[in-house]
Amino acid sequence: xxxxxxxxxxxxxxxxxxxxxxxxxxxxxxxxxxxxxxxxxxxxxxxxxxxxxxxxxxxxxxxxxxxxxxxxxxxxxxxxxxxxxxxxxxxx
Numbered sequence: 001x002x003x004x005x006x007x008x009x010x011x012x013x014x015x016x017x018x019x020x021x022x023x024x025x026x027x028x029x030x031x032x033x034x035x036x037x038x039x040x041x042x043x044x045x046x047x048x049x050x051x052x053x054x055x056x057x058x059x060x061x062x063x064x065x066x067x068x069x070x071x072x073x074x075x076x077x078x079x080x081x082x083x084x085x086x087x088x089x090x091x092x
Contacts, residue, residue: 015061024072025054031073032080039084049087053080 015021032053037046056079057064064075 015064021058021061028076032076035080036084049083052083
């Protein structure tokens with residue numbers, strides 16, 4: 001059996017490093033997807049929004065100051081909340 005969750009991002013590492021961001025993606029994708037899917041209902045919409053969440057995270061990875069897993073999770077979920085809100089504003 002392979003481990004689907006490679007664990008937390010290493011402390012004091014820049015999220016713009018591909019290996020680090022890949023580990024973050026693998027660790028947080030299931031939680032972010034579940035959150036977004038619950039809020040929007042449709043699988044295709046959830047997939048599109050989650051893709052946008054991780055694209056935005058990648059675009060802003062150099063500005064993220066890693067201060068532990070709680071801060072990382074909060075940052076990713078804030079991006080997800082923002083993208084869900086934007087989805088609903090576009091689909092009024």
